[in-house]
Amino acid sequence: MMEEYLDFPEFIDKVQGLIEMGLYDEALAQLNEYTKINSAEWEIYYLYSRICTEQNLPEEAVSYLHKGLHLDKTNVDCLLGLYYAYSMMNQTKKGSKYLLRAYKLNPENETVLLSLVWYYTEINETQTAIQFFELLQNRGTTNPDAYRNGALAYQRAGQYDNAEQCFKTALKLNPDFDEVRDLLADHYMMLEQTAKAIELYQEALEKSPRNIRILSRLIFCYSQSDQTEHATVLAKESIRLYPNSPIGYIDMAYIHLNLNEFSEAIEYAERALDISPLDQEAFRILALCYSGKKDLQQSKLAFEKAISLDETNSEIIRDYYHHLRESGQYQLMEYWINKAISIESPHCMEDYWFLADYHREKGDDLKSLHYLKLAYKSMPSEKELIPPIVDILIDNGHTGFSIPFLLHYVKKSGWNEVMNGFLQHKRLKGKPAQEGLRCLRFFGQRTPDYRRYIFKVYFRKFTIISSIFLMALAVLPCYLLFGTTGALGVAIVCVISSILFTAIRFLALKEIWGFRKLIHVFS
Incomplete structure (x- = not known):
């Protein structure tokens, strides 16, 4: 009966609770019933938009949010909702005007500020993102999302110690923040600090010994650090605890795949599909295994099936275009690379680097340099992009242009084996170049x-x-x-x-x- 809904704040709280519990149909029914009596409140349309975004329907969310904004043109929640909805549609630039409007109207709002940290990180303006995060930090924020966003900004800027500290602070503020735990573990893996990643999940597993998700992540860390025996024991335990879940079988399949034991990996992937016939990761494993066995037709079918289950999964698309390069299917390879770029833009460093390497191999240095430049623009903190840029410049006789890149590399990495290689380069044997390199070594060491x-x-x-x-x-x-x-x-x-x-x-x-x-x- 609608009498119980006449207290509007209580009604809003009830619907929000249903949304947070994932009871979207019930929440939708409540809203539909209420709008028969009163549809002139922005909160109603905002809640409609939340249901849409939770169900990955950003276009419908945008429609509802505009209706809410029509009722209250300065409403921060609707403005931020539009920003996030457009971001979900890969229209970050279009969404940003609503975020910036929210900031102009509410420059002190914490949610607006942490959204700005996220936005400027997404468009690779990391210094601006860091400035907004430090503003939040100086105000004494205790919001773990703020530290998560700050960590991502520091990470993209190459300030890895600051990123680690922010991830840890976010976890301290919210020990159950699984996303941050995974991001911190990935951060350690990227820096080849696998022991720290393993320790992170071991601590989490002590608090929740039967958590299959944490088990799976720990198995991955063991496997990536070549601790195959530990990974296998945990994967078998996962299967024993949850025999009707595909996760343990997927983990075991990946262990065998890392060992190039393709037949065993295929067996476990097929067992996962027996439990969950539409498991994307199982099809991905089958595709990689058949690729390793040079069965191009089976690999192609498995890749296409995996991608059809989630066409926005850039990781599987990247596996596919690597396979296409190895099998000489270059035209199809370029199609899927462009697909990955359209999904991940502007964070396409890996895809541009792949294209640079491909064109370098083909002898097209100009195209290779073009894609290296795009990769470097996408991730300026990635110092390992600098040596191939310098290689191309020197090989083409542009020694002078390579000098700023060499200095930048030494500033980031110090003097290392890569620089020792440049010291022996035939085009850098002249006296001025050798003097300069010796001074660089002095600077770096x-x-x-x-x-x-x-x-x-x-x-x-x-x-x-x-x-x-x-x-x-x-x-x-x-x-x-x-x-x-x-x-x-x-x-x-x-x-x-x-x-x-x-x-x-x-x-x-x-x-x-x-x-x-x-x-x-x-x-």
Whole structure:
């Protein structure tokens, strides 16, 4: 009966509770019934939009949110809802105008600020994202979502220590934040700190020993760190605890796949499909196994089936275009690469890097450099993109253009085996290049000493210039006090000082000859 809905705030709370429990049909029925009496409240349309977004129907959500915004043109919830709905449709730029409007109307709103952190990270303006996060942090936010968003911004900017600290803070604020735990584990795996990732899941498993999801993630970490025995024991335990779930069988299949034991992996994947006939990961494993066995037709069928179950899964699409390259199906490969880029844009570093490597292999350095540039723009913190860029520039005789990239790489990675390789490059055997590389090695291996050295060079220059300037100023009072003799004496001192300055400057430049261009570019 509608009498119970006349208290509007209680009605809204009840519908929100139904949505949070995943009871979307019940929530929808309640809203439909209420709108027969009253449809002039923005909250009604906002709740309709929430049901739509939870069911991955962003187009319908947008329609409802516009109706809500028509009733209250300054409503923050509707403005943010439009931003997220358009983002779900890969129309981030279109959605951003609503987010920026919300910020203009409510610059102090915490939800708006953390959304801005997310937005600027998504469009690769990481410094702006970090500024908004630090604003939230300075205000003493205790919202774990804020620290999650901040961590992603730091990670994309290459500030990995700050990213780790933010992930940890988010987990401390909400120990059940599974998404952040997974992101932190992935962060450790990316940095090849698998022991930390394993420890993270072991701690979580102690609190929830039968959690199949945590078990699966721990199995993955063991497998990626070549601890196959531990991974196998846990996968068998997962199957024993949950024999009617495909997850344990999928985990076991991946273990065998990593060992190139394709027949065993296929067996476990098929057992997973017996339980869940539309399991996307099972078809993905079958596709990879058949690809490993060079069964191109079966692999193609399995990949197409896996993609048909979720056409937005870029990871499976990437597996597919790798397979197509290995099997020489280049035209189809490029189609699927472009598909992955359209899904992941602007975060397409991996896809652009793949295209750069493909065209480099084909001898088209211009196209390869183009895609490396796009990859670097997508992920400026990825230092390993720099050596292939330098390789192409040097091989094509553009040694001068490679210098800023070399300095940037040494700043990020120090002097390492990659730089030792460049030291032996045939096009860098000239004296200026070798001098520059030696100075780079000094900079990369002994950065504090280098900075002290540069400070001394510029301090000497400053001291001499200052002295000459002061002596030049002294000419007039000396002339007035001592006549021509005094002025002439000061002038002689100035000339000698100028000669001395020129000599010291020449020696200083000679010491860093070949590296002065680097200083000029980055000063």
